[in-house]
Amino acid sequence: MEGLKMKTKIALLLAIIMLAMFILPACGNKSASGETLNVNVGPDPDTIDPALNSSVDGATMIIHAFEGLMTLDKDGVPVAGQAEKYEVSDDGKVYTFHLRDDLKWSDGKALTAGDFVYSWNRAISPDTAADYEYMFEVVDGYTDGTLNVKATDDKTLVVTLYNAVPYFLELTAFPTFSPVRKDLIEANGESWAVEAKTYIGNGPYKVKEWVPGSHITMTKNKNYWDYKNLGAENIKFVLMEEDTARLNAFQKKEILFTDDMPNDEIDAWRDKPEFNLAGQLGTYYVSFNVQKAPMDNKLVREALTLAIDREFIVKEIGKSGQEPAGAFVSTGLSDADPAKEFREIGGDYYDPSDYEGNLAKAKELLAQAGYPNGEGLPQIEYLCNEGSGHQAIGEAPQDMSQKIGVNITLVSQEWGTCLN
Numbered sequence: 001m002e003g004l005k006m007k008t009k010i011a012l013l014l015a016i017i018m019l020a021m022f023i024l025p026a027c028g029n030k031s032a033s034g035e036t037l038n039v040n041v042g043p044d045p046d047t048i049d050p051a052l053n054s055s056v057d058g059a060t061m062i063i064h065a066f067e068g069l070m071t072l073d074k075d076g077v078p079v080a081g082q083a084e085k086y087e088v089s090d091d092g093k094v095y096t097f098h099l100r101d102d103l104k105w106s107d108g109k110a111l112t113a114g115d116f117v118y119s120w121n122r123a124i125s126p127d128t129a130a131d132y133e134y135m136f137e138v139v140d141g142y143t144d145g146t147l148n149v150k151a152t153d154d155k156t157l158v159v160t161l162y163n164a165v166p167y168f169l170e171l172t173a174f175p176t177f178s179p180v181r182k183d184l185i186e187a188n189g190e191s192w193a194v195e196a197k198t199y200i201g202n203g204p205y206k207v208k209e210w211v212p213g214s215h216i217t218m219t220k221n222k223n224y225w226d227y228k229n230l231g232a233e234n235i236k237f238v239l240m241e242e243d244t245a246r247l248n249a250f251q252k253k254e255i256l257f258t259d260d261m262p263n264d265e266i267d268a269w270r271d272k273p274e275f276n277l278a279g280q281l282g283t284y285y286v287s288f289n290v291q292k293a294p295m296d297n298k299l300v301r302e303a304l305t306l307a308i309d310r311e312f313i314v315k316e317i318g319k320s321g322q323e324p325a326g327a328f329v330s331t332g333l334s335d336a337d338p339a340k341e342f343r344e345i346g347g348d349y350y351d352p353s354d355y356e357g358n359l360a361k362a363k364e365l366l367a368q369a370g371y372p373n374g375e376g377l378p379q380i381e382y383l384c385n386e387g388s389g390h391q392a393i394g395e396a397p398q399d400m401s402q403k404i405g406v407n408i409t410l411v412s413q414e415w416g417t418c419l420n
Contacts, residue, residue: 035232035233035234036217036232036233036234036235036236037231037232037234037235037236037256037257038236038238038254038255038256039235039236039237039238039255039256039257039258040237040238040239040240040246040249040250040255040257040258040259041056041057041060041061041237041258041259042055042056042057042239042240042241042259042260043057043239043240043241043414044212044213044239045057045058045061046058047193048061048062048065048193048199049180049190049192049193050062050066050119050175050176050177050178050180051119051122051123051128051130051132051176051180052128052129052130052131052193053175053176054131054132056282059175061216061218061237062175062178063175063203064203064204064205064218064235065106065199065201065203065205065206065207065218065221066175066178066179066180066201066202066203067081067082067178067201067202067203067204067224068081068082068172068173068174068175068177068178068179069081069082069083069086069097069116069157069172069173069177070083070169070170070172070173071173072170072173078169078170078172078173081172081173082099082100082103082111082179082202082225083097083098083099083100083157083172084098084099084100084101085097085098086098086169091164092161092164092165093140093160093161093162093163093164094158094159094160094161095158095159095161095168096156096157096158096159097113097156097157097158097159097172098155098156099111099112099113099154099155099156099157100225101155102225103202103225104202104223105181105200105201105202105223106200106201106202106203106206106221106223106224107200107223108223109181109200110154111179111202112151112154112155113151113152113153113154113155113156113157114151114154115179115180115181115182116149116151116157116179117147117149117150117151117157118179118180118182119177119178119179119180119182120136120139120147120149120177121146121147121149122180122182122185123136123176123177124136124142124145124147125145130176132174132176133176135171135174135176135177137162138161138162138163138165138168138171139159139160139161139162140160140161140162141160142162147159148160166338178201178202178203179202181200184198184200194210195210196208196209196210201221202221202224203221203224204220204221204224204226204227204230205218205219205220205221205230205235206218206219206220206221208234212239213239214238214239215236215237215238215239216236216237216239217234217235217236217237218234218235218236218237219233219234220232220233220234238254238255241386241414243260243261243262243263243389244262246258246260246261247261247262247265250274260389262389263317263318263319263389263392266319266320267319277320277321279321279332281330281332281333282330283325283328283329283330284322284325284393285325285328286304286305286308286382286397288301288304293378294369294371294377294378297369299365299366299368299369300365300366300369300371300377302362302365303361303362303363303365303366303369303404303406304362304397304401304406305350306350306358306359306361306362306365307358307359307362307397307400307401307403307404307406308396308397308400309355309396309400310324310325310326310352311324311352311353311355312355312396312400313393313396317389317392317393317396318393324352324353325352326348326349326350326351326352327343327346327347327348327349327350329342329343329346330343331343359403359404362404363404363405366404366405366406371405373404373405374404374405374406374407375405377405377406377407379407379408379409380401380406380407380408380409381408381409381411382394382397382398382408382409382410382411383411383412383413383418384410384411384412384413384418385412385413385414385418386412386413386414386418390412391410391412394410394412395410398410
């Protein structure tokens, strides 16, 4: 009997444990083809529609083809993107963005402030069903279904917020806030984002070719405002699902970069100069199906949460600087006082270092829920990405839950299927 489907999913921004990326750049910055950089950030993306994407690999591709009002520098600080400058009202609620002169889409058509008005409202539309539509809730009009975002002329965008928020500029650099083409979407529907001829963006690169299961090739966008300062002529995203295949391709110099590798290879690569760790904000979490028993019972959910030995997962599976999550928001995010970390001020829900105490509490909660030692609890299904790292992480709570009498069946799926 199915009692639950759990999902593992990496959130992109504001939804947050330290998930280190495995970065393996080659010694040079050019591949054998000269001006083409061959890299791997994952398999075929589920979507590269800026409004619909919710994965890291898809976002990596999107930020090459699109650009928001602001963009982020190497330190994650928002800097001018499509907007050359902006002003903020004294109460912090009204932002006026001034677009750069002569902005164009990659096909040469003029880009205007009205494109942002359309795109942001499209992202919150129920018809679009964007995963990240809630990120627009800081904008006035969100609850009414029409954002208080106005193009006073082709180069001026006025955004009124519901309340002043200190991170609004960072939001405008997030992929979901990118402008998209109304004419192409209305003419082609969802297929606009799968064909190179209709996937028209405003970013530094444009899609030249997408061969499913093989590669997505992007070439420099000559209509981009900062074209003269771009790097390689082409970027070829080699599409691979399996971690072992990625590592083999890197060793054969078929790709110059991959952001993942088999967990059991980490120790062997740790001291090699090609191996680098880069911290990334994000929380690896389990999502419960609260619409079905027994996961509609918060006592059961808390018991299963406490049964997970986070320190074991970090040390024995992750092995790459991750931190055990005692709460949802990770380290690295400031509190209201920017000199202090939210994690330190907010505290933890649980102490990850006291696993035995957590197990004892988990058993108490199960008994309170009417399932002493797991008796009477239906079989639980855990859904995860079939990548080796995700599989290993899924196997950990599968084993750990048995300590409180709970049996879990692990079901792994290809990443795109898992997302849906």
